Amino acid sequence: MSRAGIRRTYGAISGTVLAFIVLPLVVIVWVSFFANRILAFPAHGYTLDWYARALDTDAFRDGFITSVQTALFATAASLALGVPASLGLVRGRFPGRDAVQALLLAPMVVPGIVGGAALFIAFIEVEALLDIQVAGTIGGLLVAHTLIALPWTIRLVSASLASADRAIEEAAASLGAGPLTVLRRVTLPAIRPAIVAAALFSFVISFIDLEKSIFLVGPGRTTLQIALVNYLEWNLDGTVAAVATVQILIVGAALLVSDRYARLAQAF
Amino acid sequence: MSTTVALRSLIKRYGGFTAVDDITLDVPEGQLVALLGPSGCGKTTTLRMVGGFVETDAGSILIGGRDVTRLPPAKRNIGFGFQSYALFPHMSVAQNVAFGLEMRRLPRAEIASRVARALDRVRLSAMSDRLPKQLSGGQQQRVSLARALVIEPSVLLLDEPLSNLDAQLRGEMKLEIRQIQKAMGITTIFVTHDQDEALSIADRIVVMRAGRIEQDGSPEAVFGAPRSRFVAEFMGVTNLLPGTVEGPGLFRLADGNAIRVPGAVAGRGTTVLAIRPERVRISFPGADTEPDMLDAEIEAATYRGLSVEYRLRTTSGLCLTARRATPATGGPVMLEPGARVHVAVPPDACHFVPVEL
Numbered sequence: 001m002s003r004a005g006i007r008r009t010y011g012a013i014s015g016t017v018l019a020f021i022v023l024p025l026v027v028i029v030w031v032s033f034f035a036n037r038i039l040a041f042p043a044h045g046y047t048l049d050w051y052a053r054a055l056d057t058d059a060f061r062d063g064f065i066t067s068v069q070t071a072l073f074a075t076a077a078s079l080a081l082g083v084p085a086s087l088g089l090v091r092g093r094f095p096g097r098d099a100v101q102a103l104l105l106a107p108m109v110v111p112g113i114v115g116g117a118a119l120f121i122a123f124i125e126v127e128a129l130l131d132i133q134v135a136g137t138i139g140g141l142l143v144a145h146t147l148i149a150l151p152w153t154i155r156l157v158s159a160s161l162a163s164a165d166r167a168i169e170e171a172a173a174s175l176g177a178g179p180l181t182v183l184r185r186v187t188l189p190a191i192r193p194a195i196v197a198a199a200l201f202s203f204v205i206s207f208i209d210l211e212k213s214i215f216l217v218g219p220g221r222t223t224l225q226i227a228l229v230n231y232l233e234w235n236l237d238g239t240v241a242a243v244a245t246v247q248i249l250i251v252g253a254a255l256l257v258s259d260r261y262a263r264l265a266q267a268f
Numbered sequence: 269m270s271t272t273v274a275l276r277s278l279i280k281r282y283g284g285f286t287a288v289d290d291i292t293l294d295v296p297e298g299q300l301v302a303l304l305g306p307s308g309c310g311k312t313t314t315l316r317m318v319g320g321f322v323e324t325d326a327g328s329i330l331i332g333g334r335d336v337t338r339l340p341p342a343k344r345n346i347g348f349g350f351q352s353y354a355l356f357p358h359m360s361v362a363q364n365v366a367f368g369l370e371m372r373r374l375p376r377a378e379i380a381s382r383v384a385r386a387l388d389r390v391r392l393s394a395m396s397d398r399l400p401k402q403l404s405g406g407q408q409q410r411v412s413l414a415r416a417l418v419i420e421p422s423v424l425l426l427d428e429p430l431s432n433l434d435a436q437l438r439g440e441m442k443l444e445i446r447q448i449q450k451a452m453g454i455t456t457i458f459v460t461h462d463q464d465e466a467l468s469i470a471d472r473i474v475v476m477r478a479g480r481i482e483q484d485g486s487p488e489a490v491f492g493a494p495r496s497r498f499v500a501e502f503m504g505v506t507n508l509l510p511g512t513v514e515g516p517g518l519f520r521l522a523d524g525n526a527i528r529v530p531g532a533v534a535g536r537g538t539t540v541l542a543i544r545p546e547r548v549r550i551s552f553p554g555a556d557t558e559p560d561m562l563d564a565e566i567e568a569a570t571y572r573g574l575s576v577e578y579r580l581r582t583t584s585g586l587c588l589t590a591r592r593a594t595p596a597t598g599g600p601v602m603l604e605p606g607a608r609v610h611v612a613v614p615p616d617a618c619h620f621v622p623v624e625l
């Protein structure tokens with residue numbers, strides 16, 4: 001095949017894949033403006049009513065607030081744990097380092113639903129042991145979401161640390177900076193893009209989680225994803241599409257911003 | 269300020285491999301010493317031990333008489349120039365240079381004036397607000413130099429500071445480093461694997477080999493009187509001819525030919541005669557005759573601009589290289605392979621080094 005031919009084929013394949021990914025999103029956004037009573041083609045006119053309905057629905061409003069709070073907490077916690085952990089993993093020399101690294105990244109390769117079930121069982125065990133409630137509490141949810149975000153933070157920050165020039169840390173030390181000053185003035189600023197990306201990505205990954213949360217939410221403590229699933233059980237109207245559209249906007253914006261700081265591809 | 273550096277029996281091992289093997293070196297105040305040697309001989313490791321970035325396994329390091337062997341880099345008051353420059357990417361040129369002064373908690377005004385002076389010294393005042401990535405390699409090198417020197421370190425340690433620059437810039441920077449080093453009178457250890465660089469910048473050259481010091485002396489001594497076959501080869505001596513001193517002043521080559529070497533004393537057994545290629549003289553048969561001429565044929569010729577390098581084989585089978593200045597005017601620039609010539613070695617170009625086991 002000629003060079004141009006290869007390029008055209010390549011372009012066609014990429015275009016098809018992209019269409020498969022983007023098309024459902026476009027359709028959801030589109031139907032969220034349909035005036036139809038249930039989700040169906042073709043449109044019988046257009047309206048913004050579904051957005052107003054979504055706002056008026058307690059489950060969605062509360063779910064949104066819970067999701068945002070949970071995601072913010074998970075972001076903060078995964079940075080607080082993930083950045084020091086990455087420093088230890090990349091800079092440290094200790095026996096079993098590779099094993100610890102693999103363990104910390106493990107949640108990425110376990111199917112979400114399995115991880116969720118495992119967490120649920122673990123929480124029940126803790127409850128039995130300590131006689132406190134964990135599953136179904138906000139505490140349990142926060143712990144779970146921190147665990148969801150942590151591997152991504154470690155992955156992004158470690159990759160950035162590993163590729164950072166160690167000589168700049170040595171330069172700072174030779175100029176009179178102690179270890180903490182080196183960390184604060186040189187190491188952390190050098191990996192700042194990765195930290196920003198990790199924060200945004202942690203937020204997103206927590207915000208969109210369904211599989212793990214489904215085991216762990218309790219009455220009145222529902223994330224937006226769960227609220228959607230619950231709603232879908234009995235209804236199939238434009239509210240769902242409107243909520244989904246809002247989510248797409250939030251997640252899309254976060255990913256766009258984080259991609260500007262660090263190529264997400266680095267994490268894989 | 270500037271002061272002496274002393275290394276006492278320094279040893280560094282990586283696993284079973286000894287990277288630095290019993291290095292002892294005294295650098296007097298204000299001297300620029302070049303650590304010279306091939307890749308992997310332990311130059312960087314030695315320098316990094318002095319800087320405090322690599323722990324020593326044995327031996328000690330004294331700076332100004334004070335034992336710093338166990339001190340962290342921050343407490344050694346050294347200026348370190350990294351091969352990659354290692355500028356802080358998120359700080360401007362001025363902030364980079366100010367860093368060491370901030371660590372010393374100097375008043376703001378003094379920091380500003382010292383940074384300005386340091387940048388002025390490396391002719392970068394106009395660039396003080398730029399980020400490192402907005403500078404050329406040579407400019408980054410000068411920032412790293414200014415940053416290392418502004419703290420008025422006791423010692424300046426430079427690891428191949430010129431290796432990332434192009435030939436012309438390397439020449440300029442070499443002069444600049446030397447000039448600043450002399451002006452400040454700062455004791456300096458300069459790591460390089462380039463013999464020309466070492467010869468032209470250093471007060472003294474320490475040739476290293478496999479973690480040990482092979483020769484330690486002035487540039488003239490190391491160049492003119494290499495102590496071993498290894499140093500001779502490293503300094504560009506291409507003719508290393510084994511043989512024996514047969515009688516007073518007479519060296520018998522392995523192939524049976526003899527070369528007159530005044531002052532040579534018989535009875536040393538097998539030794540190696542070292543002759544720099546540019547000291548080997550080539551003349552045409554029938555032209556001026558000299559004593560001790562050998563008949564040879566040109567096997568190969570390589571044009572090098574200012575000179576032409578010839579590989580010669582004598583009728584008795586001896587292989588020699590000669591370097592001949594390119595004639596300024598008239599005459600052929602290069603002699604063609606196959607040409608028959610006379611080869612002569614001036615007696616004062618001969619130098620003996622021991623045979624290595």
Ligand SMILES: Nc1ncnc2c1ncn2[C@@H]1O[C@H](COP(=O)(O)OP(=O)(O)OP(=O)(O)O)[C@@H](O)[C@H]1O
Pocket residue numbers: 282287305306307308309310311312313314461
């Ligand atoms: N961290 C390390 N772990 C194991 N071996 C090392 C380490 N650092 C250096 N070495 C080994 O020690 C030897 C000396 O290395 P060093 O970097 O000092 O060489 P060098 O003389 O600076 O060479 P070059 O001219 O290539 O920079 C080399 O054989 C190197 O492989």
Ligand SMILES: [Mg+2]
Pocket residue numbers: 311312313
């Ligand atoms: Mg080196």
